[in-house]
Amino acid sequence: MRTAYTADQIRGAERTLMARLPEGTLMQRAAAGLASVCAHLLGQVYGSRVVLLVGSGDNGGDALYAGQRLARRGARVVAVLAGSKTHEAGLRALLDAGGRVAGPGDTREIDAADLILDGLVGIGASGALREPYARLAEQAGAAPGLVVAVDVPSGVDASTGRVEGAAARATVTVTMGAYKTGLLVDPGAKFAGRVELVDIGLAPYLPEPDVAALGRDDVAGLLPRPGAESDKYRRGVLGVAAGSHLYTGAAVLAVGGALRAGAGMVRYAGAEEPVAQVRAHWPEAVITQLRRPSVDDVGRVQAWVLGPGLGTDEWAHELAASVLASDVPVLVDADGLTLLALDSALLRRTAPVLLTPHAGELARLTGADRADIEADRLRHVRAAAAELGVTVLLKGSTTLVAEPSGAARVNVTGSSWLATGGTGDVLSGIAGALLAQGLSTYDAASCGAYVHGLAGRLAADGAPLTAAGVATAVPAAIRTVTSGSTLAENLPSRSRER
Numbered sequence: 051m052r053t054a055y056t057a058d059q060i061r062g063a064e065r066t067l068m069a070r071l072p073e074g075t076l077m078q079r080a081a082a083g084l085a086s087v088c089a090h091l092l093g094q095v096y097g098s099r100v101v102l103l104v105g106s107g108d109n110g111g112d113a114l115y116a117g118q119r120l121a122r123r124g125a126r127v128v129a130v131l132a133g134s135k136t137h138e139a140g141l142r143a144l145l146d147a148g149g150r151v152a153g154p155g156d157t158r159e160i161d162a163a164d165l166i167l168d169g170l171v172g173i174g175a176s177g178a179l180r181e182p183y184a185r186l187a188e189q190a191g192a193a194p195g196l197v198v199a200v201d202v203p204s205g206v207d208a209s210t211g212r213v214e215g216a217a218a219r220a221t222v223t224v225t226m227g228a229y230k231t232g233l234l235v236d237p238g239a240k241f242a243g244r245v246e247l248v249d250i251g252l253a254p255y256l257p258e259p260d261v262a263a264l265g266r267d268d269v270a271g272l273l274p275r276p277g278a279e280s281d282k283y284r285r286g287v288l289g290v291a292a293g294s295h296l297y298t299g300a301a302v303l304a305v306g307g308a309l310r311a312g313a314g315m316v317r318y319a320g321a322e323e324p325v326a327q328v329r330a331h332w333p334e335a336v337i338t339q340l341r342r343p344s345v346d347d348v349g350r351v352q353a354w355v356l357g358p359g360l361g362t363d364e365w366a367h368e369l370a371a372s373v374l375a376s377d378v379p380v381l382v383d384a385d386g387l388t389l390l391a392l393d394s395a396l397l398r399r400t401a402p403v404l405l406t407p408h409a410g411e412l413a414r415l416t417g418a419d420r421a422d423i424e425a426d427r428l429r430h431v432r433a434a435a436a437e438l439g440v441t442v443l444l445k446g447s448t449t450l451v452a453e454p455s456g457a458a459r460v461n462v463t464g465s466s467w468l469a470t471g472g473t474g475d476v477l478s479g480i481a482g483a484l485l486a487q488g489l490s491t492y493d494a495a496s497c498g499a500y501v502h503g504l505a506g507r508l509a510a511d512g513a514p515l516t517a518a519g520v521a522t523a524v525p526a527a528i529r530t531v532t533s534g535s536t537l538a539e540n541l542p543s544r545s546r547e548r
């Protein structure tokens with residue numbers, strides 16, 4: 051499990067650790083880690099051109115000492131001093147090793163650099179980058195060389211991932227002591243690129259993490275595996291109330307996701323048109339064609355998926371009310387969420403609820419502004435879970451899952467290939483199948499997002515995918531998780547998007 055912390059949490063731990071060590075020890079550990087990642091990226095250090103963007107705080111100090119180490123190995127290092135002051139000892143060390151200095155206006159070197167080290171600001175930053183930092187951060191991101199961010203990309207809020215104004219777009223972020231939440235949550239995660247952690251001895255002093263990202267082993271441990279005594283009922287029966295005469299595909303995809311994710315049985319309930327489509331695609335599903343908007347005669351299920359393609363008319367509303375009146379966990383997605391936004395009384399139930407909105411659907415549910423949600427995803431998903439008293443999975447780049455208690459997880463397997471129609475319906479089916487097999491809403495949502503992301507990567511393999519292709523790849527994704535294949539751990543790094 052990868053754990054991440056807010057800037058305040060890191061600062062607290064650093065203070066405790068620093069008090070036990072000779073002055074300057076942590077900065078030297080940070081600089082050694084930074085220099086080693088830079089050397090690895092450069093391949094050949096001798097003769098390479100390295101530009102340091104140096105701010106006035108300790109983030110700049112880290113960059114200067116890393117620059118010293120690279121200069122000692124023969125790199126041509128130039129420090130662009132951007133702040134009103136500069137870490138003095140670090141600057142002396144760089145100059146002694148043969149490095150040079152340039153003013154903030156002298157930026158010709160940036161475009162010619164093989165590697166730019168962004169040491170403008172780290173966890174001590176507040177608010178949008180001021181000049182000349184903002185201009186330098188943008189110039190670095192647009193330059194052809196590699197950009198290595200020191201601790202966090204300057205301009206990204208380390209605690210939230212928020213980006214107000216300019217920020218440095220990094221190839222790699224070398225972060226000190228522990229992951230910062232803002233490196234795992236978008237938009238910050240996009241700016242961070244690949245994140246490398248440098249051990250500076252902070253671990254024993256860290257508090258409870260702010261967020262966690264499940265790893266393959268965690269998911270393997272949580273995914274249900276059928277035992278010798280399992281029959282289809284024990285493996286979990288999922289009910290799916292989805293699709294309408296207008297949207298038949300959503301029903302097909304949700305049922306497909308559920309069957310591929312190992313539900314013992316899927317009971318589909320819907321109107322005539324989607325019933326015909328589900329029957330044609332999935333002979334395995336047990337189908338009830340509804341004459342009235344009620345699931346009373348559908349038979350026993352252990353969980354429901356409600357909403358994909360359901361429509362929002364009176365019939366859909368009554369069907370939603372009937373599903374939510376049951377005493378089993380319900381996952382609500384898509385049109386089901388719109389119905390909840392129109393009639394919040396539907397949510398008055400005691401059995402568990404998992405909502406799976408994207409930012410627009412969450413905006414409708416909570417009244418928050420969609421752009422505000424996208425800018426500060428973690429805060430909004432936590433607020434929604436607390437306010438509504440249910441588990442909320444916020445879809446989108448870096449999918450987040452929050453509990454009413456404030457506990458939150460971020461999924462690391464997603465990719466931009468998944469941003470295509472119908473993949474959300476498949477996710478409902480996968481997470482619903484996990485709910486039916488007995489996972490809590492929190493675990494079903496986080497494991498579902500993990501498997502879905504992995505299936506997307508397998509289905510895409512560097513090319514466009516379809517939602518049906520994602521559903522087809524779900525068994526291979528589960529196999530990857532449970533068989534210990536290295537694919538899940540060696541996820542392709544996020545490529546630099548320009």
Ligand SMILES: NC(=O)C1=CN([C@@H]2O[C@H](COP(=O)(O)OP(=O)(O)OC[C@H]3O[C@@H](n4cnc5c(N)ncnc54)[C@H](O)[C@@H]3O)[C@@H](O)[C@H]2O)[C@H](O)CC1
Binds near residue numbers: 109110178226
């Ligand atoms: N403390 C430790 O044990 C270690 C810290 N490391 C590194 O230090 C930074 C944090 O350093 P700090 O001096 O606290 O703050 P920063 O360098 O991040 O920035 C403070 C500096 O920047 C100015 N500033 C703040 N906001 C802005 C802005 N929006 N625009 C322009 N300028 C801004 C402010 O005035 C201050 O002067 C941490 O990230 C690590 O990189 C270690 O490496 C290890 C130990």
Ligand SMILES: [K+]
Binds near residue numbers: 109170171202203
């Ligand atoms: K930085």
